[in-house]
Amino acid sequence: MRAWVLRDYGALALEERPVPQGPGLLLRVVATGLCGSDLGVFKGTPAMRARWHPPLVLGHEVAGVVEEGPEGLLGQVVAVHPAIPCGTCPFCRRGKPHLCPERVHLGFHLPGGLAQWIRIPEGQVYPLPRGLPPWKGALAEPLAVVLHGARLGQPEPGEEALVLGGGALGGLAAWLLGRWGLRVSLREPNPARAEVLRRLGLVEEVWEGPPPEGGFPLVLDTVGLEATLPQALRACAPGGRVVVLGLGGVEAPLALQDLVLREKAVQGSYLFTPEEFAEAVSLLEDLPEALVRRWPAAEAQEAFTALAQGQVPEPKLVLEW
């Protein structure tokens, strides 16, 4: 089979590899979403260099067709939950498998979906609703990330929310919060991407410069850089909540006066529960396709480069095999 192997930071190579053998389901990959974390590894950002080292087959946002497995699943188009928990630790037993310290990630610990086939335990796949375009299954993972993070922010209908970043997580968060009845604004410095988000009509306002300060009860930081956490905290209203879903950097300063004197809460958010993944799958049908740029998987190197250079105005990029 063909697989894109990250040979070094910035260097992908299309290579012939054996189809993965062993236990679990064999999936023929249909579509693979590119994530901020994939891009971070590709670029070799300090946050990602600290955790992951080439050679790697990236790709954890995967839709595929079951080609080997139990009778009932054969031929099914499924979305893949990419984090495999141990199932026995206290976190797993308390219904928080996303915090399992032993969990293993497709596309990082295991060869991922930038390949024609993957192998994955049976419990990690979720059949797509009938009639859904198969490539949309690759959006289940980032949508589940956003569902989890938005819930941690305890959103209330009618409330003003600010989303920092108009990439995949930001675009999906804007859509989801709007669906839940919040009034959403977004900050996105890339003018072309800001324009796409304005045209989609998901948000009340898109700021290319710094957003107004102190007015938002809920702020989602989907970027997670040294510069964005202070911005999120400043934009947050007294008594409000900041949820950090992005992990672009390693450290960020916290303005203690603002945090304490105005009782602002800062909450980190990572992954999602299996229930949230299933919920994300059920929401895919309504997700606007205009959020997504579809790109042939044979040209993955070009896709990564275009993303790294900020040349993809759509919030989300999905490779199709």
Ligand SMILES: [Zn+2]
């Ligand atoms: Zn992802």
Ligand SMILES: [Zn+2]
């Ligand atoms: Zn565990």
